[in-house]
Amino acid sequence: MSSAIIRRAAVIASLSFAIWGCAQTQPAPAPLPPTTAQAEPAKTVSAEEKALIEAQVQTELQNTDCSKCHDTQPADIKRNGGKHQTEIGCLDCHLEHLPLGTKTIPQCSMCHAPDTQEHFKLPNCLECHRNPHTPLDVTVDDVPPISAGCKTCHPEKGEELAKFPSKHTALNCTFCHPTKHKQIKKCLECHTPHADFMVYEDCLACHQPHSPLNIQYADETPSKNCGACHDTILSQLLNSKAKHGELTCAFCHKTKHPTVPNCSDCHKNPHDNAMMSTFNSECLKCHRNPHDLIY
Known part of the structure; x- marks a missing residue:
């Protein structure tokens, strides 16, 4: 063996010993502080528990489940929901739920098809039926002239106004029925009574609002x-x-x-x-x- 090889082996041995010595003298690093709470140990789920979990996941929502989060809407429907209370439930209109569902808010035409009734052809349902959970609370205080819209449900009133022309014929429906559906102005809010003793009921004994000049009365009229x-x-x-x-x-x-x-x-x-x-x-x-x- 040559002297060069012997010297190279001696150098390598010396370096290895030095590195090993340094490693032995360095202090051990301090443990890191815990950043999360320690999890409970995993446990085995019984067959009964597994079946219960799967049943809960697969059970469809019921209408009664909605009120657990939404208390206002069910109360509105109970108060004045009309057929929205008696003939349908929440899930008939709200087919899906956010965030995954995209059909959460339905179109009125889904049930009220325009080809089934003249009234359903009118645009902007919510202009009058502002709360779909109380569809019979009809508000007409801030809408454009709606005589045509009114006549889709009350055609006989329009026909009566046309058959017996009077100053009432030229008025818009909301002139006498302002703000709320079925609200009726009293005659004496616009008209002076024929005599001081007369009250609103006396007006209606002879004059019908949609044909005021077609005067009719009962045999017992005083x-x-x-x-x-x-x-x-x-x-x-x-x-x-x-x-x-x-x-x-x-x-x-x-x-x-x-x-x-x-x-x-x-x-x-x-x-x-x-x-x-x-x-x-x-x-x-x-x-x-x-x-x-x-x-």
């Missing part, structure tokens, strides 16, 4: 109501000594204004045939005024 407009005639009738003075206005002017009866409706054969053939039905040639008969 004559003083008629006298509010026909005071001179009523005064003549009340002061008459004839039997007509004992009758009410509605007895002769039945049901509809301005009904004018024929005398023969009550007086079938008031005179002999000779007189009747001479005067025929021209009773007032002699008796002049039916409200103050000359006899």
Whole structure:
């Protein structure tokens, strides 16, 4: 073996010994402080527990589950949900749930298809039905003229307004029915009564709001109501000594204004045939005024 090889081996041995010595004299590093709580030891799940967990995961949500998080909406539906309370449940409209579901908020047309009813063709359902959980709380205080929309549900009112023209015909529905659906203004909020004693109920005894000039009344309507407009005639009738003075206005002017009866409706054969053939039905040639008969 050459002297060069011997010297190289001696150097390597010396370096190895030096490195080993350093390693033996360095202090051990301090342990790191704990950063998390120590976990509980894992345990084996029994077959019964496993079955219970799987059943809970696979069970579908029920309508009663919704109220565990959402208390306002069920209360609204109970208060005035209409068919949203009696015919459907939460899951009929809310098919999925966030964050995974994308069909959480339904379209009204999902149930109220435009081709099934004229009213469902109207745009912007929430403009009037602002809370879908109380669909019968209809608000109309901040919407454009909606007479056309109203008539999709109340066509008979539109037809009545058109058939019996009056100043009411030119008004928008919300003029008399402001703010809330089914709210009705009192007649005397706009109109002056015919007489001081009259109240709202007296107006409706003769005038219907959608055909106010088509005046109709019951047989028992008091004559003083008629006298509010026909005071001179009523005064003549009340002061008459004839039997007509004992009758009410509605007895002769039945049901509809301005009904004018024929005398023969009550007086079938008031005179002999000779007189009747001479005067025929021209009773007032002699008796002049039916409200103050000359006899």
